[in-house]
Amino acid sequence: MELSSKAAFIDHREAVWKRCLNAWHHVGLAGLLEEMSNSEKEVPPWLCRASHCSLAVCRWVSSFHGSLFPHLTMRSEDLTAEFSQALDWAGCSLRAFAWHPHTNKFALALLDDSIRVYTAGSTTVPTLKHRLQKDVASVAWKPLCASILAVACQTCVLVWHVDPTSLSTRPSSGCAQILSHPGHSPVTSVSWSPRGGAMLSASPVDTTMLVWDVPTESCVPLQRVGGGGVTFLSWSPDGSKVLATTPSAVFRVWETQMWTCERWPTLQGRCQAGCWSPDGSRLLFSVKGESVIYSLSFSVSDGEMQGRVGGSQSATVVADVSETIFETDSEEIRIGGEVQSMTWDPSGERLAVILRGPPEHETNRPLIAVFRTRNSPIFELLPCGFIHGEEGDAPQLMQFHPHFQKGALLSTLWTSGRLSHVPFYFVNAQFPRYTPESSNAVSGNASSTTLPRTLFTET
Helix, strand or coil: CHHHHHHHHCCCCCCHHHHHHHHHHHCCHHHHHHHHHCCCCCCCHHHHHHHHHHHHHHHHHHHHHHHHCHHHHCCHHHHHHHHCCCCCCCCCCEEEEEECCCCCEEEEEECCCCEEEEECCCCCCCEECCCCCCCCCEEEECCCCCCEEEEECCCCEEEEECCCCCCCCCCCHHHEEEECCCCCCCCCEEEECCCCCCEEEEECCEEEEEEEEHHHCEEEEEECCCCCCCCEEEECCCCCEEEEECCCCEEEEEECCCCCEEEEECCCCCEEEEEECCCCCEEEEEECCCCEEEEEEECCCCCCCCCCCCECCCCEEEEECCCEEEECCCCEEEECCEEEEEEECCCCCEEEEEEECCCCCCCCCCEEEEEEEECCCCEEEEEEEEECCCCCCCEEEEEECCCCCCEEEEEEEECCCCEEEEEEECCCCCCCCCECCECCCCCCCECCEECCCCCCCCC
């Protein structure tokens, strides 16, 4: 359709080779073949017939590929809404959130595609806007740096350089680097290495995961056949592994020394959410269409495992979060369902999970389930409470503060447009707190749990 509409503005007195070159430039191979098949009087009959047959084969392959990966037929905005970690990306005024890993500030992406940077103790709130900053799906601060923020956009990755000492509330668009790659849009996820040396980006329509060297604006593509694209990236805190989910029923874990990967197929649907333990020895993940949390353990030794991912052969079910009904004097309360997203406290003591129930059950509204966790000497996952919003409000996104000294601090974005901070006060039992320079984790057997039968909120 695109080629036929453009044909109205093409001077058909041009030579056939010029029209073919123009069609190749604007549409690609399919446009070239269509132009040759429609030029019966200007090309040899055998070339016209060959072009017509080749065009039919291309259209058949394209339709077959689309039936295998239906998301490839979706609009860019719908792709971002489908594969974003947010509960309601399209309808909520808050779309992305990220705490800075070292300083007490965070970035917040809004519905109008602007990003605001809030810093503790400062009344200056820089607002970041750029003509290419559309459909923001993810934001990530560069570690070991106070001023660099990566933004996953519709057509590219924007890397903002925001001077923390500047009093300007509107940095110019010249403060942003534009990182783009053919066929790599929309970008739905960005992730920095724990030391900030490299950045990853992913698109659900591109099977290639890009490793960016931001200072030189160059990238190395890492491609694997299958999956239909890459939707979500998560770098392990120790920097040794990367989780890469796809739109289909398979996800991969990459090791970052030789950049090899292992794949894990799922039975029912795609990997919806995943998070790493603070030492990188364990991956918790969920599958769309299922109401359980799985666990994969990984070796953290550096000697024999070089160039190997080292994951366990199969995943273990560690939590059943399926729907549970609570009877009260006045109403029936339903809690539980599919996992939308997960985040693990940097101390390794708390796990927060956004649960969404079936849409047909109005009494089962989305909420946050909180678990008490321990990773050493054995892995334990114990339910300890729920966090819910006001009537009609639901958790959109969440993230733990990276350096809360009195326990854990969970920051939550709500669909009403609110941002709340919920503190969990406890004494850390897993000393020392993990840092990228050291690792002393011991993995063990996983213990399984289900949702509790009592309803309360821990504060």
